[in-house]
Amino acid sequence: MTGFDLSAILTNSDYRAMLLHGIETTFAIYVGSWLLAMTLAILLLAFRMSPVRIGEPIVKAYISYHRNVPTLVQLMLWYFGIFTLLPQGLTNWLTDHNAEAIFAIIGLGLCQAAYFSEDLRSGLRSVSPGQMEAAKALGHGYISALRFVVMPQGVRNALPPLINHSVSLFKNSSLAIVVGASELTHAVKEIENLSFRTFEIYLVGTVLYLFFSLIIMGAGAYLSMRADPARRARA
Numbered sequence: 001m002t003g004f005d006l007s008a009i010l011t012n013s014d015y016r017a018m019l020l021h022g023i024e025t026t027f028a029i030y031v032g033s034w035l036l037a038m039t040l041a042i043l044l045l046a047f048r049m050s051p052v053r054i055g056e057p058i059v060k061a062y063i064s065y066h067r068n069v070p071t072l073v074q075l076m077l078w079y080f081g082i083f084t085l086l087p088q089g090l091t092n093w094l095t096d097h098n099a100e101a102i103f104a105i106i107g108l109g110l111c112q113a114a115y116f117s118e119d120l121r122s123g124l125r126s127v128s129p130g131q132m133e134a135a136k137a138l139g140h141g142y143i144s145a146l147r148f149v150v151m152p153q154g155v156r157n158a159l160p161p162l163i164n165h166s167v168s169l170f171k172n173s174s175l176a177i178v179v180g181a182s183e184l185t186h187a188v189k190e191i192e193n194l195s196f197r198t199f200e201i202y203l204v205g206t207v208l209y210l211f212f213s214l215i216i217m218g219a220g221a222y223l224s225m226r227a228d229p230a231r232r233a234r235a
Contacts, residue, residue, distance in 0.1 A: 009200050015191050022187025023208065029104050029173045029183055034166060036109030041116035048121070059117070066114035072175050075107040079179035104176035104183075108169060115165045123158025124150065156227045163220030167213050174209070184208060 009015050048059040066074070083091065083103060094102060127150050135145035174185040188205035192198050 004200065005197065006200050006203070008195065008197055009191065009204055012195075015195065015201075018187045018191055019184070019204070019208070022182060022184035023212075025101060025181060025186075026170075026173050026183040029101055029108065029176055029181065030170050032101075032105040033108035033112060033173070034169055036105060037112035037116050037169070040110065040113035041120055044113060044117040045120050045124075048117075063114040063118060066111045071108065071111050071172055072178060074111050075104060075175055075179055078107040079103045098181075100176065100179045100181040101183075104173070104179055104181045108172060108176070112165065112169050112172075115168075116162060119158045119161040119165060120154065122161070123156070124154035126157045127153045156224075159220070159224045159227060163217065163224070166220065167216050170213060170216055171209065 044059050044062065047055045049055075079100065083094070083099065086094070091099075131149055131153065132145050135149040140149065173183055176183050177185045177189065180186075184205060188201050191201045195201060
């Protein structure tokens with residue numbers, strides 16, 4: 001196959017359908033893993049801030065594991081290791097309900113939770129202790145002060161790293177190809193095998209990843225502006 005011919009990819013209805021399905025699966029993995037990661041990150045942060053003394057070393061161990069073991073290895077451990085140890089009935093159910101995507105969501109979500117938790121913790125630590133004291137002086141209890149005074153400021157301070165890690169999570173969804181999830185990279189690879197248009201299809205895949213990453217970054221920048229009164233006033 002010689003010559004550059006992008007239309008050979010874009011005008012083929014089968015290839016377009018494969019790309020669309022890959023995009024849908026990519027976003028299903030991304031959204032599912034993001035929600036899992038954020039939920040777990042909040043729980044980890046709450047456990048770490050609790051009076052339970054064993055909470056901090058457990059959370060530190062969790063974060064250390066997920067930050068030092070490659071995400072790819074974690075995905076393979078979940079799908080090729082833990083999946084095989086599950087009861088047969090559960091294994092059959094997962095197989096019938098896209099087990100590859102489910103375990104990609106679990107693996108990516110658990111891994112990303114470590115980063116989100118540290119982002120939130122850094123954001124809270126950047127809030128002056130005087131904010132809590134001022135809130136209590138105005139009649140707020142501890143929980144009320146956290147909810148209405150400290151947390152909004154902490155989350156606002158944590159938005160830049162949270163946005164960066166959210167984009168990284170979207171890009172890392174491509175790692176789900178190693179467990180057979182039919183996401184965008186998998187679709188690109190399949191089309192390359194069928195069409196032999198290697199440069200063209202990888203160019204399309206690159207542009208799609210860039211396009212969606214920029215959208216996520218743009219949405220994050222908008223949220224950062226809306227959360228910062230000073231920036232909102234300048235805008």
